[in-house]
Amino acid sequence: QVQLVESGGGLVKPGGSLRLSCAASGFTFSDFYMSWIRQAPGKGLEWVSYISNTGSYTNYADSVKGRFTISRDNAQNSLYLQMNGLRAEDTALYYCARRGYSASLDSWGQGTLVTVSS
């Protein structure tokens, strides 16, 4: 079955950097677009970024553009999110999700928590 496992979250100071990873299994990773979505504590969902199946196309929310970089390694079945210039408002649970054949987000990981605080 499809499994997505995020890692790499933690506590970081404002202005710092963090790299999130998402390990995928149970499907042909290289066939699917992948995405990062975040959820601030007690708040709703916010789309962050997505990447095409080959990695050639990426897209970002305005709130993270120029600071975050999404990438993938299809040989390792892994998705990444490099986060630089972190701000307090980036504090959230970060989910990786698969964009399915329906183009909606049909599988989600359990999330990794990023806390930005001094």
Add this chain to the structure above:
Amino acid sequence: IVLTQSPGTLSLSPGERATLSCRASQSVSSNYLAWYQQKPGQAPRLLIYGASSRATGIPDRFSGSGSGTDFTLTISRLDPEDFAVFYCQQYGQSPWTFGQGTRVEIK
């Protein structure tokens, strides 16, 4: 595209019908509108895609309808396990956007 969900909270009893609304600030391309359910401490789960198609394994008491700017999620008879927060999302135009959520709570 801004998605506005209503009501913010719905208080209902098991067995009752739930009707959730999602209104878009502009037309959603190709009816690329999805609904997700999120229970406390869990990741969201896809319920409906393409405005009206049920995702794999989703019970038929969940149904989606609508087009253009007005969409509805209906739960025909609430099961105790259905109480949760529900989000709509449009994925037809970048940036993808989510509604703010509707909480369905036990009355």
